[in-house]
Amino acid sequence: MDRHTEVFEIPNSAPIELSFGHVARQADGAVWIQQGGTIVLCTVCANDKQVDTDFVPLTVDYRENFASSGRIPGGFFKRDGRPNESEILTSRLIDRSLRPFFPKGWRYETQLIAILESYDPDYPPDVLAGLGLSAALALSSVPVEQVVAMARVIRREGAFFLNFPTEIAESAELNLVVSGTLDSIVMVEGEMREVPESVLVEALRHAHGMIQDLVRFLERLQATYGKPKRQLEVPPSYPEVQAFIDRQVGDELRRLVRQSLPKAERKAAFEQAFQRVSEALALENPDWALPEVQKAAAAYFAQLKRQVLREAVLSEGVRLDGRQPQDIRPITCEVGILPRTHGSALFTRGETQALATVTLGTKEDEQIIDYATQRGSKKFLLQYNFPPFSTGEVKPLRAPSRREVGHSHLAERALRQVLPTEGDFADYTIRVVSDILESNGSSSMATVCAGALALMDAGVPIKAPVAGIAMGLIWESPERYAVLTDILGDEDALGDMDFKVAGTEKGLTACQMDIKIQHMPYEVLEKALLQAREARLFILEKMRAALPAPRPEISPYAPRVYRIPIPFDLIGAVIGTGGKVIQEIQRTTGTTVTIEQDEKGGVAIIYAQNKDALEKAASIIREIISEPELGQIYSAKVKLLKEAGAIVEFMRGKEGFLHISEIVPHRVEKIEDVLQVGQELLVKYVGIDARTGKYRVSHKAAVNGGDSSAGSAASRPSQPRSGRPPRSRPSSSRPPHRRHP
Template sequence: DSIVMVEGEMQEVSEGEMVDAIEKAHEAIKAQCEAQNELAKKVGAFGNKREYNHETHDEELRSRIQDEMYPKFYEAGKTGATKEERKSRFSDLKEAFMATMSDEDKAEKGGLASDYIKSAQKKAVRDLILNEGLRLDGRKTTEIRPIWTEVDYLPGCHGSSIFTRGETQSLTTLTLGTKLDEQLIDGALVRKNEKFLLHYNFPPFSTGEERPLRGTSRREVGHGNLALRALKPVLPPTHECPYTIRLVSEILESNGSSSMATVCAGTLALMDGGVNIKAPVSGIAMGLITDLDSGKYAILSDILGDEDHLGDMDFKVTGTADGITACQMDIKIKGLSFDQLREALEQAREGRHHIRKAMLTEISEPRDDYKDHAPRIVSLEVPGDSIGAIIGPGGKIIQEIQAETETTISIEDVDGKGMVEIAASDKAAIDAALTRIKQIAFPPTVEVGEEYEGKVKTIMPYGAFVEVLPGIDGLLHVSELDWKRVENVEDVLKEGELVKFKVVGRDPKTGKIKLSRKVLLPKPEGYVERPPRGDRGDRRRDRGDRGDRRRDRGPRPEGPKNEG
């Protein structure tokens, strides 16, 4: 009849809508649980629970520690100390008691004593909250820790922010990439490209620890996924923001709610980078302290790490002014009633509003434009049958365009159409790449009599092949290079050189384009055109009938004979 765990991603729904959805889901879950119980009964496994028996107990030691240590922990909890000060005080109290034990008792009961001390500390902290409404750092149950924020903290990034709440701090950076930077999700049931990435890093030094880094932990993956789900509903559609967006949250200090600090810092970094999000998102972690005997409970806003550890609930809620975007709840007690859930959500809404208000004092809306050093992306739709021509054999053409214009180009087939994305930090580079691609995808016709400029592709003894338009070459004959006689083509042109020319015609048989360079040059003074050669006819026939020359020669004179 109660809630055990909640995990969700929403499109700015209200608290009431969320509770209604959970209630309906709860009814469906009951039917599933009943079916499982029936199956367990059929195989004789229903109700077979093993009881946990503690290995040893020492009631005398437990009572002594409870009587001596509980009041000391209770008073220490009232001081409103910082995390490190509180940790040091609790540790000193524990060491002071352990010092009263003999070496023999320490060896025999040291482990039990340590467990009993932890229990006394936990009860003291919980009773302090339930009885006096006072928390370990001196706050009331609904109070939020002091907040400090700053955007453009790292000017070299496409966007950045630092968000500090109490002793929890996140430094988040924004990187804007192209379609080539999308992450391929290759799962068992889904295969897709993800345009929004969020990475959460929790280094050991953030909690004052020192240990080797052995790759990304499950905790980091889970917290990053929660923050991603919180921000994803407010991102602009692809046609407004064609970028691949990557946020990286570095937790520099942690004392609870670091994932919610990531959400807040991520929102600020997006706004600093000029990403036109629908609305700013803030997040808060709620806690719960309950006394099952008396029925008393207290819901805590913006919990500390100790309150997470010693409390009964960790309930994270993120959202905008209009509603919730994501949530995650884990509890340590048997369950949470729907009345408690409603109260926690309402208290979380007020906390989110307070945090969002503090964030908006730093930057109230997304910047009008992206940073100057952020890449600019232009999209272009081309005919599907031109994709191959743009890419070229083995990617030759597209790689050539990228190298010459210093851009990044991606192209894909979408429903039979080619979608091209061109990215560069320089507008002139994008324009140059656009021109090249448009010439290939929408090739203009080569007009006879028009002047062009193209690159010399190949030099031959009889002339040079020059690129008139992308993919269209013409022959610039050696006789059309200059008004004067040219013996060697390479004396005038070099491969890769740009040359201006005029299209003077087409070969009627082959359709090849004829080019001329000399017609664009001034004609030398006194230049006389060579007259065209006349029709010389069949010179062999003009000689007349020469007859049988061998018969006309007569007999050959005989030479002297060799004797002997």
Template sequence: MIPKTYSATLGGRELTLETGKLAKLVSGAVTVRYGDAVLLVTAQAREDVSPLDFLPLTVEFEERHYAVGRIPGSFHRREGRPGERAILSARITDRQIRPLFPKGYRHETQVIITVLSADAQVGADVLGPIGASAALSLSDVPWAGPTACVRVGFVGGEYVVNPTYDQLDASSLDLVVAGTRDAILMVEAGAQVVEEELLVGAIEFAHREMQPIIDLIEQMQREVGREKFNYVADADLAVDLVPELTEAARSGGLRDALLTPKKKDRSVALKALRDRLIGERVPEGTEDADARTGAFKTAFGRVEKQELRRLILEEDVRADGRNSRTVRPIWIETHALPRPHGSAIFTRGETQVLGTTTLGTERDEILIDDLTDDKNDRFMLHYNFPPYSTGEVKRMSGQSRREVGHGNLAKRAIRAVLPSFEEFPYVIRIVGDVLESNGSSSMATVCAGTLSLMDAGVPIKAPVAGVAMGLVMEGDRYRVLTDILGLEDALGDMDFKVCGTAEGVTALQMDIKIQGITPAIMREALAQAKEARLHILGKMAEVLPAPRAELSPTAPRIITVKINPEKIGSVIGPGGKQIRELEAMGAQVTIEEDGTVRIFSADGAAAQAVRERIEAITREAKVGEEFDGTVVKTAAFGAFINLFPGKDGMLHISQMSEERVNAVEDVMNVGDKVRVKIANVDDRGKIDLIRPELEGKIAPREPRAPRPSGDRPPRRDR
């Protein structure tokens, strides 16, 4: 195949897609270039059908450190498991392409995005989905694209498509939107408390801006795309059983079973009904009993889904008895644990999260080893989803991609209200442990995490709450659901999570299971989410209306001291000796280049002692100050007197007495205490002393002349 290149303009920069040059043995391969960013994206499907009963799609986002001219920092000096940013980038692509695979498609499919060159100002996370769309469109894999993906910022009152990192720093919005020609598929955003209408405008702007990309991929598909293979869909033995089972289930009590309030009780009731109906229709011992039982189970699942959706659309009744706009009952407990710096339990219906906050020093910053310029992060939020939270037994094998994604969403929601490091010089870690889960556990983590921050005494700008919205849509009929259950997430058409304060949105994430929704539905969902968010914030305020006035008693204290940057070496000492002695007093000490010293200790008295020691070490002498000094050395011309730790002054022999002094030792010796006053401090910090009781009685000594510039004094001619 002859390499072919296609280009379009996006955000004032050229976007180039090339195929036929690299990775020619794979079904679909596209190279994406935007600025200095270059990505290779491939798509491939297996010929044989997978035995799995779900879409076997995997998306990998591979970062190569050579892309930024760097050797990996790991022990083996090679790339290891994907970092958090790579996982989040892979999830963006996955959530964009997954809804467009045909129903019943079971061929294992893999999309691999490899970053070959990284641009210091352009994010690769929104280029991967473009490459995936192009690679799938060109491949023989059945897929209903193309799609496109863009990032939108809001700078200076205007929307900006694919902003640079510098522009994002000044933006109140970081929004990623993916869509097809006619609809929105996926939205993810972090924001600095923005109004809902601004978000809807940004989404509409993004949808317009992505159209040239879709045009470009459609052109590529027409010119060099492969013919799609005929996939083998699941054998659907259940389809003919649905009408019969629908009538029998409705007359047998399906409505009552579906409207059982508790999750476990509902599952028991539905299983009992299903088993009874199957038992009446599949005699034991028949040759095809297993196959027929499986088909009836599948058919019953479809009947259950249809009936639940009918109840929601026609009667506005949900599985737990609520209508579409009602939030589940909420109870909250703060300061739930004695030792963590802040803790809170947030329970909404049958979803419960324990949130904890831990405060640390700059030494606790998390190091980041990816393709960005960021090297550390002073705010962490970790989300844990153990199997017991859903009453299951599963192997626990480290953090899942889902946990990374949910934790990142909660982190973006809360970061917008944190105080600056200058205001509150702590590294902050929040952990959200999901104890019960029946929908919206990530949003409960936002609420529990916010409450734990407030319980710890962190001066956040405003409380943040989150709620998950759902959607049931049949043709032109639809209903937006507030605070969805796990069942409504599984059987519904949308999972739309919205977080924010009373004033506006700080984060959102939307996943669609149908082929997109319109801005009108998005606008309605945001308005309904705001109503629910204000209700939840009200419940939180009843328990803890504001951050506690004082830090938790178990939280360590930080004392900040500003010193002359030239004194940093004195605090550190030769080979770090001085700072080790300071930390041996019971505190951690960090020093910045501008002379900011932070003393961190759980013992307030120890922190104060270290502060006094540092102030003594870095103290600067001022003309006119008096001291009871100690003679530490004598010379023919005078005596050196220690004024305070690390600082000596010189008392000239002419300033020791009204009478002529022949030898310093006639007046004072090493170890003597002498009252002295600072008469002069020269440009090198050298101190001249006088005796205050002789001031005015003897002629003052002329200040020493400034030393000529340069490393050595000028040579004398011999």
């Protein structure tokens, strides 16, 4: 067993080590990649027989073993189960980076698997998994066209960091994962804190420098240790069939792409054109009716369709729906259309439409995160749904697809940057749901726009509205290309770039880019970002026209929230034994109360459906944490009888000692003669016992000032007045006036 290890040094960070030849030896390619204490096993396998499909049959699976963190999975079965959201997102990152470099005729089922075997929190595994799978491909017999590498670039306090420990990413203003080849960037995804476009371009240049070094490193591995590459079976070509199709429908397709038809009509027209040419082929030559020829004819037709669409844009600047390259489809924005939701918005851009809703919840509504690499909770959730009717199709409703998970994450990143981090809204759990009602390109960016409007409609004081736009590219050469604004679905499929950009008026908050060409100059990227900014500002104006700012009041159906500081030593009093006190507060007031604490103390966070319930719960908690006033009279209840006196509760959560001599003016032989458990009486707070440190109260001092002339009355302790007497409260005794009713 030959074990080979190669090391890639990273300045001021742990090196990346690649070992192979000693693990997973039945796989076509296998790499053990390590940085710090993080280790990922990456494997490649491809079948020997081709499958009948018109796409590359590639599957990328990334998994995290709980054992990698020294943990046992939760749940009944205690087994690593279906992929979680983090694993799906990492799988998509790697898939989007590597898929474009499989040969177009590759029809062998191929599976790339990356398994996290050891996890060091200082070194994230996602980039290592992508780099390891690219290395495994390079060492395997799968004939990928180019070697790809992946890197993470972070900008913090104006400085850029590449593949640095996790702690550097904390408080970063830019965090991107970038994939590329020696010649070009091919995939970008990440989030930013309203940074200008120039910072994004600078970050990509920094990342590409390391990517180029990593590609050279992997190419040396491939040249030294790689297997011979498979010879791709070239399918038979039919030039006569191709020429016949061009003669039969070439001019018709050229007219179709200039007729500005709606999506459904255009799709039907293309299908009818192919149906006619397919029948004409069979009539022209019986051999052309054979399945293999018809399959080739479908590919030729799709190729011709792509050519005429691209030529119309490059030569005349005419797009499928009649727009010029920089034009945006008509936009309409509506807010508050669902009366019982906490916030809602309908955003329509051409034939793409997103309906977003916002729900405000309590801390108990936070999503619990329990992954091998992450533990905690999440209080901002965005979920993107893509029902089949949005494209006029009939499909079963299943669990969210990988695409839906990916689009949810992108839109969530875009909006997360503008959420309030201080004040009452920092205590809310916020859930945004976007249902795509109609789709013809850029539905994820429509989700960003609809989500921002719905947040403002819900009264969430976001820092600034966020808009998103999808940019495309038709590329022939550096001298002949077109950058497209607000691309359609067909322009995405037939073009050379899908670049989703989201941000505020100030700067970018998230982006996602996939490039399908071998090389894209940075000048083209800068042009795309400039066009995207102009489009974003235009969309923001449309959104402001519908709703200029967040509503001053939240929905009457949304919970109110209020915070009360609690001293450390009184947190237990508010919670009570086994949570008894806090549960009683919630039960009697109909509120939800949570307790948080840090190094400064504790805080009670109250969520209520109305102001009265909020104030009632706040009043109870204040009473528990407030100190009694010397000389003040309180209504008390006897909790326990002792030989020397009684324990009485005279404020919520506060008990005092009523000495037997302080009950009535005359001598009492047995306390049971004058008091019973559960009995209510008035007491006067007279101070703290110097010896025991407990509160002392007096009944006889509360009744007629403790005068002995009240003996006959005092022998039967007087009943308390209805309600407790007023007493001074701190200045914050009532919640401040909120914006809501």
